[in-house]
Amino acid sequence: MSQLRCPSQIPTKKTHPKAPKGSPQCGGKRTEGSARVRRTLIPLRPIERGGKGGRRLSLISRHLDQHLPLPFSTERDSHDIEYKPLDRTDLSTTLPSVSPSQPEPPSPKMSSQAPHPTLLIPGPIEFDDAVLQSMAHYAESHVAPGFVKTFGETLTLVRKLFQSTNPAAQPFVISGSGTLGWDVVASSLVEKGENALVLHTGYFADSFAACLTTYGANATQLKAPIGERPSFEDIEQALKEKTYKIITVTHVDTSTGVLSDIKRIAEIVRRVSPNTLVVVDGVCSVGCEEIAFDEWDLDVVLTASQKAIGCPPGLSILMTSGRAIDVFKNRQTPPASYYSSIGNWLPIMQNYENLKPSYFATPPTQLVHALHTTLSQITSRPMAERFAVHTQASDRVKAAVAELGLKQLAAKPENQAHAMTAIWLPEGLAPPDVLPGLLKRGVIFAAGLHKEAATKYIRFGHMGVSVSDPARKDIDNAIAALKEAMAEAKQAKGL
Helix, strand or coil, X not given: CCEEECHHHCCCCCCCCCCCCCCCCXXXXXXXXXXXXXXXXXXXXXXXXXXXXHHHHHHHCCCCCCCCCCCCCCCCCHHHHCCCCCCCCCHHHHCCCCCCCCCXXXXXXXXXXXXXXXXXXXXXXXXXXXXXXXXXXXXXXXXXXXXXXXXXXXXXXXXXXXXXXXXXXXXXXXXXXXXXXXXXXXXXXXXXCCEEEEEECCHHHHHHHXXXXXXXXXXXXXXXXXXXXXXXXXXXXXXXXXXXXXXXXXXXXXXXXXXXXXXXXXXXXXXXXXXXXXXXXXXXXXXXXXXXXXXXXXXXXXXXXXXXXXXXXXXXXXXXCHHHHHHHHCCCCCCCCCCCCHHHHHHHHHHHHCCCCCCXXXXXXXXXHHHHHHXXXXXXXXXXXXXXXXXXXXXXXXXXHHHCCCCECCCCHHHECCCEEEEEXXXXXXXXXXXXXXXXXXXXXXXXXXXXXXXXXXXXXXXXXXXXXXXXXXXXXXXXXXXXXXXXXXXXXXX
16 A cells, blocks of 8 residues: 655654644644645655566666766777676565555557557558667667667677678668668769669659769669569660669669569679679668678668668668778769768778777667667568568468459569559549548558659558567458458449
């Protein structure tokens, strides 16, 4: 039972004069003429060990600093960096045990998130509870031993995500969106006047080309019709006609759901133009489509935290080859950007991965904790299993789309992504006719994005925890909602 004390009964260091008789202290009597003063009771509530608060504290208290030498120095010895959490006194030895008057019956695992429609767009996506809880980590210095350890481990996990063991390759985790990856490539790896070949499969090729042009590159786009991708023959011919510093390919274009065969493209480049850097926009593919960075001899894969990786938005993630790093180091002109220069970030990433605190710009510490959590989950099992799970979910979605008599923007199976599906709507329907019906059923899809057909299709994202957690029924619920929403929209339009 909670104990109640009157303020006058709480010991203090100061001695107060005795109150006159009739004053409104505890136990005293008030005269009729005295002011009406309500006695204040302060409840002392013991902490319940093992409750929700205790569990949450254990989740967010992974790192506690022993000491932070001042003035700040970027060099620490092994004693400074070693992870040694402070002792925590067992609450059971210092606090009385408390038994709730009506203990809660055991219940199945439920999400700690507030009720909300299921977000099934091609990113951001639904997040695992543990990932979101990691965002509640207490404030800490970005050069404290605990965070240095977390960031270093995170960079090592990025290597595992890309299936890379080559020590010459280097992962980068930088505060920013996936778009920042374009700036890193354009400002660091291409000099003004050099040629870039952009393979076009949708909206994001146009954007990458615009970014390259902004930094002075000569960007040439090799375009394909909506839902298609440039042929291997056309790619080879383009590489033979001109010398290109880089070739860029969007692994999965979020605007069309088109999947590019980056393994085959890299093979062509190495055979025809071996000095050309192979740059992959993997914003909508990393974590759900197969990528073997070393084996396929890729040079840059850029991505973001909020799609299949399953972390809240705010982190730009890149994997770079030793060849790409050498190209940067041998530039003839200074990089055209300060923040996105590989030269400014390379020593920072190398230091953190070697458990040495370093500084160029303050990293978003809470987001790094969240990324550490989700990458730990992803890499705890073979990557091949994760890719297979996404393929299986994709097959179910695409079968349901076909059963409804609907078609995909990417008509050919080999062109279809495994973590999203872009669906043509029937003639007479537009996204505003269908999306509200989905929302009413607790599901959020995205409207079209390709500038030539945005009003004619919708996009269904099926990636990350929505497909990897067997306890979730997100895909089943979404398929059922799609069937009902389509029927409702057709009926409303008299189709």
